[in-house]
Every structure is written in structure tokens, then in C-alpha cells.
Amino acid sequence: MALQTQLITNFTSGELSPRLEGRVDLARYYNGCRELKNFIVHPHGGASRRGGFRLAAEAGNPAKPSLLLAFEFNAEQAYVLEFFEDAAGNGKMRVFKDSGLVLDGGGAVYALGSPYAQADFARLRHVQSNDTLFLVHPDHPPRTLTRTDHAAWAFAEIAFTGTPEAWGPGNQPTAVCFFEQRLVLAATPGEPNTLWFSRAGDFFDLRTATREVPLDGWRDVEIADNGQNATDGRAGNRFTLYAGDASFQGGSALKGRDPSGADIRYYRY
Incomplete structure (x- = not known):
């Protein structure tokens, strides 16, 4: 009996699990593949080869891995931040915008010193509010990264009001998010199940209770x-x-x- 080749024109099932091999009783079996690599499946059934990539720039240090973070203020002001460690072991950050590197006023590639080295990348967490990125790491105090222009960025250690006494070297928050206009920090290595909430509308005030009166009268x-x-x-x-x-x-x-x-x-x- 001659081997018949079946024509497949519909790939909407994508890649099928090995456990579905031989499941000719399923309609989706005839719309899927064992492997569908470097293709884009269209909603109407067909598939086409994906587009290629364009080289925007070499990595800051090709000998070591970089960390890429998205920073989007609005549809017109979106960036990719590259954290890397230079040959001397110092943390650096570069900024990509509009498919290229941001340059400083002198026409050179803009680069900012960073407190985070390659060993910190795996446990670095962040959350964004407007022009400010909040960064946490168990071995670093919480910091902000603020943008004031395309080539004007600044790191700053956060000066909280009411910093928890439990925080200290090697015992800093490892997670961060926002909840109901509050900054939430959580999970120090010493207290992995604890969350700290800021006051509503004030991300830098962690006091739990106060009767302070700041004004006369x-x-x-x-x-x-x-x-x-x-x-x-x-x-x-x-x-x-x-x-x-x-x-x-x-x-x-x-x-x-x-x-x-x-x-x-x-x-x-």
C-alpha cells in the first residue's frame, strides 16, 4: 500500500503535546504539529515564517549577560533599560529608545553608573509609577530610578519615614508592587511572609500609627x-x-x- 501524504492547511492547534500523538479521533489533531518553530500562526488557519531581527547595538559587555527592563511612560515615551557589568566589574545602565541607543548632549552613548552588578540581576525586582522605577533586592536597600529626560536618569536610595527595624544588610525586601495607592514591599530573607504597606497616597511613609501634629494651632x-x-x-x-x-x-x-x-x-x- 502506497504511503499517502496528507495536505494540512490549518495550524490553529499550534504545537501538540507528545501525549496526543496518534489521537486521530480528535479534530484538533489534524490542525496541529509536533513542532512549529519560527512561524506565526494566523487566526484563519495558515502560518507564515516570522520576521527577522535587527541589531540595535552590541551588548554593553558582550562577555557577560545583561538584564533588560521595560520602562513605558506613555505610547510616545517608551524605553528599554540595559543593566550590565563592565570589564572592571562596575554596574552600568544604558537606555534604548526608538530602536537605538540614547545619546548624551555630546553625541556619545549615554551610560549611567548602577549599584547593581551581574550577580544581582537574578533577584532584582521592580515596579513602575509614572517616571519612577522602584527597585528591590535582598542585598540592597530599596531604591528609585527616576527619569527626567531621555538622557537624564538617577538612582536614589529611598528615605522612608518609619523604616522597619527588621530591615538591614542582607535582609531587605525582595518583592514590590502597588495596591490601592500604596507601595507594598514584602519578603525579606528574615521575614519571608511579611508585607509592609505604605500609607495611601504616600509611597515613602511606612509608619503604622502616629499622632504627630506638624502645624501650630x-x-x-x-x-x-x-x-x-x-x-x-x-x-x-x-x-x-x-x-x-x-x-x-x-x-x-x-x-x-x-x-x-x-x-x-x-x-x-
Whole structure:
């Protein structure tokens, strides 16, 4: 009996698992391949060879691996950041934009010194907010990488208010994200199951509780159940109230009115 070659024109099943070999009872068996390499499958069934790559630049140090991170501020301002270690063992960073390297004002390739060497790349984690990248690593204090122009970037160690006492050399957060306008850091080597949340709207304040009064003229007032002290607020709780200064308003201030008719505000954490 002559061997018959079956014509296949539909590849929408992609690559099939070896466990499906011989499963001629499945319709998808006839729409898949054992291996489909360097091809793009089209929704209507066909497949075409993928496009080639264009060399944008040699690696910062071809002798050692680099780390590439995406940085996208908007559709017009998107970058690829290359972290690498130079021949002297120093951390460096270069910036790619529009399929090429960003140059400085003198026409040379822009390069920035980086606190992260090749040994740090595997455990470096990041999250982005607008023009700022937040970076964490177990052996480095949390840092920001801020962009002010195509060739103007800066690393800075974050000066938190209320830095946890548990943090220290070799025991820094290893994960970072945002949640409900808070910066969340987590999983130091010494406390792998602990999360630290910043205050809402302030990524750099990690205090868990405070009654600090930063302005003159503040006073503590008990908000009574009968509302004699204020018509807005939770009964029985103590808040810091401030009379006057109409400029103090915002998401952290709740406005009320006392029996005398004067506006009062308390700062709520």
C-alpha cells in the first residue's frame, strides 16, 4: 500500500503535546504539529515564517549577560533599560529608545553608573509609577530610578519615614508592587511572609500609627456621641482638629463644623 501524504492547511492547534500523538479521533489533531518553530500562526488557519531581527547595538559587555527592563511612560515615551557589568566589574545602565541607543548632549552613548552588578540581576525586582522605577533586592536597600529626560536618569536610595527595624544588610525586601495607592514591599530573607504597606497616597511613609501634629494651632478634641464638638466624624474617637487656615484641605483632611459655626478640620491617618 502506497504511503499517502496528507495536505494540512490549518495550524490553529499550534504545537501538540507528545501525549496526543496518534489521537486521530480528535479534530484538533489534524490542525496541529509536533513542532512549529519560527512561524506565526494566523487566526484563519495558515502560518507564515516570522520576521527577522535587527541589531540595535552590541551588548554593553558582550562577555557577560545583561538584564533588560521595560520602562513605558506613555505610547510616545517608551524605553528599554540595559543593566550590565563592565570589564572592571562596575554596574552600568544604558537606555534604548526608538530602536537605538540614547545619546548624551555630546553625541556619545549615554551610560549611567548602577549599584547593581551581574550577580544581582537574578533577584532584582521592580515596579513602575509614572517616571519612577522602584527597585528591590535582598542585598540592597530599596531604591528609585527616576527619569527626567531621555538622557537624564538617577538612582536614589529611598528615605522612608518609619523604616522597619527588621530591615538591614542582607535582609531587605525582595518583592514590590502597588495596591490601592500604596507601595507594598514584602519578603525579606528574615521575614519571608511579611508585607509592609505604605500609607495611601504616600509611597515613602511606612509608619503604622502616629499622632504627630506638624502645624501650630492644632488641638486634640473628643468627638462626642451627641455631636457637640463636630457634626462630622466617628463618635468616641479622638482626632486632631485644626481651626482656621482654609488652605488645609485635601484627601487626608475631613471638614466638619463645631457649634460656634467655625470650620474645623482633622487630619486623619
